Amino acid sequence: xxxEGILAVLxxxxxxxxxxxxxxxxxxxxxxxxxxxxxxxxxxxxxxxxAQRWRGIPEKRWNTVLENVMAAVQLKKKEGWDTTIGAGYLxxxxxxxxxxxxxxxxxxxxxxxAQCRPMLWTTKxxxxxxxxxxxxxxxxLKARYDVGELLTSSYQKYDLMLxxxxxxxxxxxxxxxxxxxxxxxxxxxxxxxxxxMPEFCLGDLRxxxxxxxxxxxxxxxxxDTMSFEKCPLLCRGDAINRMVDDLLKNRPHHLEFx
Numbered sequence: 001x002x003x004e005g006i007l008a009v010l011x012x013x014x015x016x017x018x019x020x021x022x023x024x025x026x027x028x029x030x031x032x033x034x035x036x037x038x039x040x041x042x043x044x045x046x047x048x049x050x051a052q053r054w055r056g057i058p059e060k061r062w063n064t065v066l067e068n069v070m071a072a073v074q075l076k077k078k079e080g081w082d083t084t085i086g087a088g089y090l091x092x093x094x095x096x097x098x099x100x101x102x103x104x105x106x107x108x109x110x111x112x113x114a115q116c117r118p119m120l121w122t123t124k125x126x127x128x129x130x131x132x133x134x135x136x137x138x139x140x141l142k143a144r145y146d147v148g149e150l151l152t153s154s155y156q157k158y159d160l161m162l163x164x165x166x167x168x169x170x171x172x173x174x175x176x177x178x179x180x181x182x183x184x185x186x187x188x189x190x191x192x193x194x195x196x197m198p199e200f201c202l203g204d205l206r207x208x209x210x211x212x213x214x215x216x217x218x219x220x221x222x223x224d225t226m227s228f229e230k231c232p233l234l235c236r237g238d239a240i241n242r243m244v245d246d247l248l249k250n251r252p253h254h255l256e257f258x
Contacts, residue, residue: 018042018088018192022057022064026071033076038084040115041069046089046101054095066109073110086113093132095119096139103143103151116140116153118161120232131161157234166233170245173226175237176202176219188213190222193235200226 017032017039024041033039045051048059057065073085087109089095089102099116106114118131136158143151160166176190183195186206194200200222203213 016040020055020065021068022061024068024072026068026075029068029072029075033072033083034079034081036083038086039072040086040088041065041072041111042088043069043102043105044088044090046098046105050098054090069109069111077110084112086115087111088115088117090119091116091131091136092119093130093135096132096135099136099139099151100143100146103147107147107150111150114147114151116151118154118157118234120234133162156239160234168228168233168238168241170241172223172245173228173231173237173241174223174244175235175240176223177214178240179237180219190219190226191235191237193231193237197230 015036017036019039019041021041021043043051043065045054045057045062048062051057051062051065052059069085069087075081076083076085087102087106089099091099102116103114116136140151140153173191179191180202181189181192181195182205183189185196187204188202188210189195189197190200190202202218202222203216205213
């Protein structure tokens with residue numbers, strides 16, 4: 001989406017931006033950063049070799065990503081903006097040994113946090129990746145010793161995996177009402193995992209407003225008819241759905257106790 005398209009929808013809802021960082025240069029950062037509550041660069045690598053191997057990004061493009069991260073951080077500090085800037089790293093048995101290097105890179109870049117997140121797998125493929133939990137724990141703790149609280153993780157997801165509780169206890173997805181996603185095509189999608197899937201498109205932001213899209217009932221229609229066969233387990237909306245499902249099943253005695 002062009003900068004003016006992004007700015008047209010910012011400020012209506014609390015806004016977070018997740019990006020691979022390749023096009024988020026200093027010019028775009030100057031326009032967008034002050035209007036964001038937070039943003040995360042999905043690095044998912046720690047050097048040019050792992051960027052090429054895991055993301056298919058050649059060295060020149062990887063260097064551009066790092067330059068854009070540093071430019072955003074420096075601009076934020078210079079202008080005194082309170083936007084939280086972070087970086088993400090996916091973990092599994094292959095990637096776990098690189099956690100310390102990822103953390104060290106994030107410290108050098110100057111981001112506010114460095115987040116470890118587990119690789120996801122779809123409902124159709126119930127065979128989970130090799131997580132390498134012992135190696136993950138060892139490397140994560142060493143990295144925390146190296147960089148302190150800069151390093152964090154999706155604790156809830158790891159906890160559910162360790163306790164073999166990854167299957168969904170809910171039958172409807174409410175995440176679209178809380179965490180819809182704007183695609184690069186200017187369209188609003190039910191969630192980040194369903195972006196660019198026509199059946200999950202809520203509307204075109206170049207033709208209608210976010211408010212009119214949410215008032216159309218499209219979110220509720222998708223929620224009430226969708227299945228989870230195209231959705232990864234422990235998706236971004238999983239925590240939201242578990243919370244909402246629990247509230248619906250165990251309604252509080254008074255709304256003030258939410």
